[in-house]
Amino acid sequence: MQNIDLICLGKLNAKYCAEGVAEYAKRLSAFANFRIIELPEEKIEEKNASPALVARALEKEGKAILSSLRKGESLVALCVEGKIVSSEDLADLLARKAGSGAGDVAFVIGSSHGLSDEVKRAASARISLGRITLPHQLARLVVTEQLYRACTINAGMKYHK
Numbered sequence: 001m002q003n004i005d006l007i008c009l010g011k012l013n014a015k016y017c018a019e020g021v022a023e024y025a026k027r028l029s030a031f032a033n034f035r036i037i038e039l040p041e042e043k044i045e046e047k048n049a050s051p052a053l054v055a056r057a058l059e060k061e062g063k064a065i066l067s068s069l070r071k072g073e074s075l076v077a078l079c080v081e082g083k084i085v086s087s088e089d090l091a092d093l094l095a096r097k098a099g100s101g102a103g104d105v106a107f108v109i110g111s112s113h114g115l116s117d118e119v120k121r122a123a124s125a126r127i128s129l130g131r132i133t134l135p136h137q138l139a140r141l142v143v144t145e146q147l148y149r150a151c152t153i154n155a156g157m158k159y160h161k
Contacts, residue, residue, distance in 0.1 A: 002098045004032045004147060005073065005106040007065055008140055010041040017137040024144040031151035036140075039064045041111040054113050062116030065108055073104040075123045078143065079115050082126030090146055091153035093125065107147070109139050 012018050021036070028034040042057035069075060074097055085093070097105045107127075108119065120126060129139060152159035 002032045002094070003070060003073070003104040004028070004034050004094070005037055005068075005070070005104075006034070006140070006143060006147070007037045007039065007068055007106055007108040008136070009039050009061055009065075009109065009111040010136055011038060012137055012140060014137045017141045020141045021144050024141075024148045028144070028148050028151060031148075031155065034147070036144075037068050037106075039068065044113070055116075057111075058113055058116040059118070061111055062118045065110075065115075065119050066122060069106055070104050073106050074125075075119070076105060076107045076125045076127055077115055077120050077123035078107060078109050078129060078139070079120060079126055080128055082128035084128050084130055087146060087149050088153060090127075091150035094147075094150050095154050107143060109136060109143065112136065 012021060025034055025036065039061065042060050044053060044057055046053065076093070094105065097103050108115065108123075110116075110119070129142060134142065149159060
């Protein structure tokens with residue numbers, strides 16, 4: 001069974017998001033070993049932090065992200081400059097990873113400042129959730145649902161219409 005990780009910076013504290021994520025994580029368990037890895041977001045106290053301060057925070061977060069990966073796991077960065085994909089495209093990505101022999105894949109949602117360049121360079125793919133801006137907690141719910149949807153597409157189920 002394929003290992004799929006969702007690496008997230010920051011806590012999930014909105015009840016409606018937590019309930020949705022829990023539901024889709026439970027559903028995903030029929031298709032993959034799914035786990036969510038929560039890493040702490042680096043605190044930046046200044047409202048108008050300098051680019052250097054933000055870069056240092058992203059660097060620390062990036063090291064934590066990369067050290068949380070399983071050995072041989074493929075990384076997919078969720079970032080604004082990524083490619084916009086369909087549910088079918090995501091299903092195809094998961095199927096290709098599963099069939100490659102190195103099927104473990106991790107998706108990463110960065111902090112409010114994004115992802116470090118190091119993480120983006122380490123990623124085998126960059127995906128965008130679209131041109132809209134989503135709160136990170138809602139993005140976690142959307143990604144978890146889309147991973148479930150991709151697995152049902154690959155299994156030939158009728159969830160995806």
